Amino acid sequence: MKRKFLLLLVLLLISSISVFAKGQSSSNLRSQxxxxxxxxxxxxxxxxxxxxxxxxxxxxxxxxxxxxxxxxxxxxxxxxxxxxxxxxxxxxxxxxxxxxxxxxxxxxxxxxxxxxxxxxxxxxxxxxxxxxxxxxxxxxxxxxxxx
CATH class of the missing domain: 2.40.50 (OB fold (Dihydrolipoamide Acetyltransferase, E2P))
Structure with missing residues (x-):
C-alpha cells in the first residue's frame, strides 16, 4: 500500500512540474x-x-x-x-x-x-x-x- 501511495505521489509531482513548465514557456512566448x-x-x-x-x-x-x-x-x-x-x-x-x-x-x-x-x-x-x-x-x- 505504501508503495502504491509513493508511486502515485511521485506521478502527481512529475505531472505538476510538467504543467508548471509548460505554463512558464508559453508565458515567455507571449511576452516576446x-x-x-x-x-x-x-x-x-x-x-x-x-x-x-x-x-x-x-x-x-x-x-x-x-x-x-x-x-x-x-x-x-x-x-x-x-x-x-x-x-x-x-x-x-x-x-x-x-x-x-x-x-x-x-x-x-x-x-x-x-x-x-x-x-x-x-x-x-x-x-x-x-x-x-x-x-x-x-x-x-x-x-x-x-x-
Whole structure:
C-alpha cells in the first residue's frame, strides 16, 4: 500500500512540474516582442562576429565571420503577409545576422563597435541559403553605436 501511495505521489509531482513548465514557456512566448518581416524595424543589441564553417556548398570547410546582433531578450518574428511562403514564424530569436554594405561595416569598425550596444534599422528576412547562419537576418539600412 505504501508503495502504491509513493508511486502515485511521485506521478502527481512529475505531472505538476510538467504543467508548471509548460505554463512558464508559453508565458515567455507571449511576452516576446513581435516584429514583422519585410517592414522597416529598429532593434537594439550587441554587435559582434562569430566564426562559422560552410558545410552545404562547394566551399565546404571554409571559415567565415558574419556580423550579428545579439539581443538581450528573445523576440518573435512573423510574416507581414498571409501569403508569405518564404518568411517563417520564428520565436525565441536571440541573434540576427546582419547584411550590411561596406559603408556601414566601415562605420562600425571605425567606432570599434565590436561588443558594443548598437541600434540597427532595416528589413528582417528568413534564412534561405548556406551563407545564412541564423534563422532571421536583417538587411541593414542604418546603424547607430550607442555605447
Amino acid at each position: 516582442k513581435t516584429y514583422y518581416y519585410e517592414t522597416d524595424v529598429s532593434i537594439i543589441g550587441v554587435f559582434d562576429i562569430e566564426e562559422h564553417y560552410y558545410d552545404a556548398t562547394i566551399r565546404i570547410g571554409e571559415v567565415t565571420y558574419p556580423y550579428f546582433l545579439f539581443l538581450s531578450s528573445p523576440i518573435k518574428v512573423v510574416p507581414s503577409r498571409a501569403d508569405d511562403e518564404m518568411n517563417l514564424v520564428e520565436t525565441g530569436v536571440n541573434k540576427i545576422q546582419l547584411a550590411m554594405d561596406s559603408n556601414l561595416i566601415n562605420k562600425l569598425k571605425s567606432k570599434k563597435a565590436y561588443g558594443k550596444k548598437i541600434k540597427v534599422t532595416g528589413e528582417l528576412y528568413h534564412s534561405y541559403n548556406a551563407h545564412h547562419f541564423s534563422e532571421v537576418l536583417m538587411s541593414v539600412k542604418s546603424v547607430e553605436v550607442l555605447d
